[in-house]
Amino acid sequence: MIYDYVIIGSGIIGSCVARELSKYQTKVLVLEKENDAANGQTIANSAIIHSGHDPKENTLKSKLCVEGNKMYDKMESELSIPLLRTGGFVVARGADEEKLLESLYQRGLSNGVLDMSILNFDEAKKLEPLLTKDATKILSLPSTKVTYPWEVAFACLENAIKNGVSFEKNSEVTGIKKVDDIFILEINYKTQVQARNVINAAGVFADQIAYMIEKDIKYQIKPRKGEYLVLDRKAKNLYNHVLYALPTSQGKGVLVVPQVHGNVLIGPTSSLLDDKSLVSNTSSGIKQIQTDVKRLVDHVPYELNIRTFAGIRASSTFEDFYIKESIEYKGFYHVAGIDSPGLTAAPAIAKYLIEQVISEKLIKNENFDPIRLKKKTFYKMKDEEMKKAIQENKAYGNIICKCEKITEAEIVDAIHSTIGNDTIKGIRKRARAGSGLCQGGYCEGLVLKIIARETKQPLNQINYYSLDTPILVKETKVKS
Ligand SMILES: Cc1cc2nc3c(=O)[nH]c(=O)nc-3n(C[C@H](O)[C@H](O)[C@H](O)COP(=O)(O)OP(=O)(O)OC[C@H]3O[C@@H](n4cnc5c(N)ncnc54)[C@H](O)[C@@H]3O)c2cc1C
Incomplete structure (x- = not known):
């Protein structure tokens, strides 16, 4: 063909x-x-649907960012994707940064960003209680939102x-x-x-x-690495907006980003790399995050840090x-x-x-169906919905991931969905089993068994991530 x-x-x-x-x-x-x-x-980014205040005027980045931001609203209803409408705050501290904030506001206007305003400290602090006491003026960006990339x-x-x-x-x-x-x-x-x-x-x-x-x-x-800290869902509601510092030549800097499932991301750093696959975290990266975030907030509960990760930007x-x-x-x-x-x-x-x-004239597909349905996450269901779900499928009554309250039914769905997956990380991406406080310490073995059962593979052939990454290498206790 x-x-x-x-x-x-x-x-x-x-x-x-x-x-x-x-x-x-x-x-x-x-x-x-x-x-x-x-x-x-x-899989490794800040998950922000930016307003478009930051890209230089008259670039494809500015035009397509503003357009893309608007398109996400329709995608939410057509594709059942999650969107958290946090809005964004860009924080300026003192007279010099206020001048930069004003030019960012003008850039936003010229890029076509709607509904921006500049708040003073008292107005912003009411909406963002942990905002740094050093903040003087804040650019408010109501169209900023967060998704699950x-x-x-x-x-x-x-x-x-x-x-x-x-x-x-x-x-x-x-x-x-x-x-x-x-x-x-x-x-x-x-x-x-x-x-x-x-x-x-x-x-x-x-x-x-x-x-x-x-x-x-x-x-x-020119690959550019960004490192992050992830805070557990217990940090939900500590921060209400995506918090940005003023951008530099290195990019948007370290941010505070509330996530759709209640976690909070702190990061990213920005360092040029030679190796496109070096997604490891470094102690210097983590220290930089802890220093830079002070430009935004007075308090970060580091005791709620459950993991770190890094992503590589395809800058050119x-x-x-x-x-x-x-x-x-x-x-x-x-x-x-x-x-x-x-x-x-x-x-x-x-x-x-x-x-x-694309130069060729394409003919419309009159049968195009824009809808993709996704079942509601069990932990977000109301009591009555939970009862009904368990009556219809008993596997909803078996909680596999205790931290995130993910059921066996959701894991089975993740394995068999249209682009299902049979790896531990693939199931974590789809059902979130293993994304909580214990990071899979409790449920990974159970998920492994469900994958093996559902895909009829031996336990020691189930991969953690990519090909040839089995979790179980060989049996250590063999029955005689
Ligand atoms: C740290 C960081 C933070 C970011 N934060 C944000 C943000 O908050 N908001 C925002 O709008 N953007 C953000 N971005 C940018 C955004 O994540 C990227 O622009 C976007 O994910 C790019 O998607 P992509 O499909 O081009 O690349 P990728 O997701 O990298 O996809 C490329 C795919 O090509 C595959 N591939 C490569 N080579 C081959 C081959 N030879 N054969 C077959 N397949 C191949 C790869 O395996 C991969 O799956 C961030 C990026 C990073 C790294």
């Missing part, structure tokens, strides 16, 4: 592009090198699959050539896939993909999103340099690519 479009990468960009293309009559295949969608930048990617991809798109995981693109009008993609150094068009949405690896076919690339990815030498057709190879599209605000801009990036960059 020759596909009309092959998309390389199933992060938020590949997934949104797949959904957007499924609105047209096209044969689309998404290829992902990992054993799950959304394992790159899309990989859930958005799953939702878009599931909806795309419902509308005819194909998805292959464990499929690394290892070579690309063009013969006549057809691109031939080599997968895992073994098999081949053919396509009339290719969309490069490979995140930090986008330049490596581009070099598989082109010689003269207009961007290089081009310094704006690079969304263009290849000059040398018609039908090869770069969607590259998608660092922050890429999560926010993703739906607008997909629309822009298809409506303004």
